[in-house]
Amino acid sequence: MAASSIFHPHRITLKPQTPTLPNPPTKPHFRFSSTTTTIRALSQPNSPPPPPTVTSKPRRPADENIRDEARRHNTTHTHHFSAKYVPFGADADASDFTESYSLDEIVYRSQSGGLLDVRHDMDALKKYDGTYWRDLFDSRVGKTTWPYGSGVWSKKEWVLPEIDSDDIVSAFEGNSNLFWAERFGKQFLGMNDLWVKHCGNSHTGSFKDLGMTVLVSQVNRLRKMNRPVVGVGCASTGDTSAALSAYCAAAGIPSIVFLPANRISIAQLVQPIANGAFVLSIDTDFDGCMQLIREVTAELPIYLANSLNSLRLEGQKTAAIEILQQFDWQVPDWVIVPGGNLGNIYAFYKGFHMCKELGLVDKIPRLVCAQAANANPLYLHYKSGWAEFKPIKANTTFASAIQIGDPVSIDRAVYALKNSDGIVEEATEEELMDAMGQADSTGMFICPHTGVALTALIKLRNSGVIKPTDKTVVVSTAHGLKFTQSKIDYHSEEIKDMACRYANPPVHVKADFGSVMDVLKTYLLSKA
Ligand SMILES: Cc1ncc(COP(=O)(O)O)c(C=O)c1O
Numbered sequence: 001m002a003a004s005s006i007f008h009p010h011r012i013t014l015k016p017q018t019p020t021l022p023n024p025p026t027k028p029h030f031r032f033s034s035t036t037t038t039i040r041a042l043s044q045p046n047s048p049p050p051p052p053t054v055t056s057k058p059r060r061p062a063d064e065n066i067r068d069e070a071r072r073h074n075t076t077h078t079h080h081f082s083a084k085y086v087p088f089g090a091d092a093d094a095s096d097f098t099e100s101y102s103l104d105e106i107v108y109r110s111q112s113g114g115l116l117d118v119r120h121d122m123d124a125l126k127k128y129d130g131t132y133w134r135d136l137f138d139s140r141v142g143k144t145t146w147p148y149g150s151g152v153w154s155k156k157e158w159v160l161p162e163i164d165s166d167d168i169v170s171a172f173e174g175n176s177n178l179f180w181a182e183r184f185g186k187q188f189l190g191m192n193d194l195w196v197k198h199c200g201n202s203h204t205g206s207f208k209d210l211g212m213t214v215l216v217s218q219v220n221r222l223r224k225m226n227r228p229v230v231g232v233g234c235a236s237t238g239d240t241s242a243a244l245s246a247y248c249a250a251a252g253i254p255s256i257v258f259l260p261a262n263r264i265s266i267a268q269l270v271q272p273i274a275n276g277a278f279v280l281s282i283d284t285d286f287d288g289c290m291q292l293i294r295e296v297t298a299e300l301p302i303y304l305a306n307s308l309n310s311l312r313l314e315g316q317k318t319a320a321i322e323i324l325q326q327f328d329w330q331v332p333d334w335v336i337v338p339g340g341n342l343g344n345i346y347a348f349y350k351g352f353h354m355c356k357e358l359g360l361v362d363k364i365p366r367l368v369c370a371q372a373a374n375a376n377p378l379y380l381h382y383k384s385g386w387a388e389f390k391p392i393k394a395n396t397t398f399a400s401a402i403q404i405g406d407p408v409s410i411d412r413a414v415y416a417l418k419n420s421d422g423i424v425e426e427a428t429e430e431e432l433m434d435a436m437g438q439a440d441s442t443g444m445f446i447c448p449h450t451g452v453a454l455t456a457l458i459k460l461r462n463s464g465v466i467k468p469t470d471k472t473v474v475v476s477t478a479h480g481l482k483f484t485q486s487k488i489d490y491h492s493e494e495i496k497d498m499a500c501r502y503a504n505p506p507v508h509v510k511a512d513f514g515s516v517m518d519v520l521k522t523y524l525l526s527k528a
């Protein structure tokens with residue numbers, strides 16, 4: 001198929017309405033280096049860690065860039081943190097796993113065909129107490145020191161501890177804003193402590209950047225080690241492919257993306273095209289693309305970039321750590337995450353759980369996974385009391401990035417929900433679009449997936465499960481600008497069987513002073 005023909009004709013109509021009114025340590029001994037923020041051992045054992053010293057950094061030589069600067073300082077690294085792949089669900093207390101793999105191996109599945117998990121050497125990390133880690137992470141926020149200026153790599157010791165900073169491919173992703181949804185909370189839910197974590201305010205416009213920086217960095221390392229990786233590939237509903245192609249392009253690594261034809265937004269489609277990926281538009285849905293990429297990556301030297309690959313989740317889990325950090329290490333009562341392939345809900349669990357295990361906080365939030373009713377295999381599984389899981393054929397949904405019927409991380413999601421006293425909710429098309437309309441009317445510009453998460457919040461609030469004063473975080477997973485067609489359809493009031501209660505179409509007015517004044521006066525009277 002010619003590249004141009006895969007741009008299916010998108011209907012962009014926003015008809016003006018007739019002029020009516022618009023509606024309403026005995027821990028280790030260490031010290032932070034003010035210039036490098038690396039950890040140095042001090043000679044005195046058993047002394048508590050001092051706080052980081054905050055001094056201004058000397059300007060680096062003019063012919064040195066930030067990566068060179070990091071390389072120069074790298075010699076001071078003395079820590080011994082490590083991580084490896086183990087079968088997902090392997091006993092965390094077992095010090096010697098019978099099956100484990102180096103992260104430098106190319107492996108996505110355990111011997112039994114199950115999922116893998118990245119297991120950190122927790123004993124090594126536990127040699128430093130919670131205060132140490134909190135101070136270390138806090139000392140790195142918002143800086144340009146390579147690679148710690150990234151919200152992911154500011155937690156490098158917990159992510160990929162052994163990678164050389166030189167191999168990291170980063171766009172300084174993460175550090176996304178935690179928005180106090182004051183008006184939405186007050187007006188629609190009577191809540192005063194409602195927050196939206198805008199993970200879509202990111203390099204490629206979705207939370208996928210958090211995982212992709214980790215995966216592509218590891219690929220960069222593998223290629224330098226002459227491992228057989230010619231390119232990196234994924235199946236995608238649009239966001240994974242955008243992130244993969246951007247990070248690969250930044251590193252000069254070929255990327256290959258399998259997209260379900262005519263099922264992703266035009267803004268998402270153009271991202272890998274612009275970033276030079278090899279784009280296959282395939283006549284199937286996401287689950288069909290996922291099946292194909294799994295078969296292809298088993299045959300060809302293409303590294304798999306979907307979240308089946310547990311490396312991705314190491315980056316994504318930093319969003320959870322970041323939320324705690326943004327709350328000055330206070331733990332929210334609830335965190336609500338939209339779910340599709342279901343890697344992210346586990347990533348959040350893992351981030352929160354690590355913070356608890358390493359003493360940064362003393363509990364974890366309750367997690368809610370929100371699905372579109374048109375693509376709800378996890379919801380059905382939950383409602384059946386976690387009886388046997390049955391994949392489904394996912395139907396079309398405005399939340400197109402989560403139109404997934406056979407999620408690869410189902411076991412991870414179930415684990416996360418069971419261990420966080422979690423809940424699964426669902427949203428109909430009308431509910432998710434209305435929630436998006438409501439949120440946008442209070443100054444946000446969210447994607448339909450965030451509308452799914454907000455619907456879950458509305459339902460749990462209305463049923464009294466979530467209390468008005470509960471500190472609640474809704475995870476916004478992509479930028480609304482990637483999904484403008486859904487908003488155009490909604491505000492045009494042209495969606496079949498949908499009332500579009502919060503539609504706000506433009507008013508068409510004749511180009512004369514009197515007509516404009518008439519319309520404005522009526523409008524102002526309605527607001528007075
Ligand atoms: C915008 C958006 N939100 C939510 C999700 C769901 O994340 P996960 O697949 O990790 O459940 C995805 C991808 O699946 C996505 O692209």
Ligand SMILES: N[C@@H](CCOP(=O)(O)O)C(=O)O
Nearest residue numbers: 236237238239240306307341
């Ligand atoms: N929404 C995803 C679907 C694939 O999820 P992944 O996390 O397994 O890559 C996308 O944007 O492609």
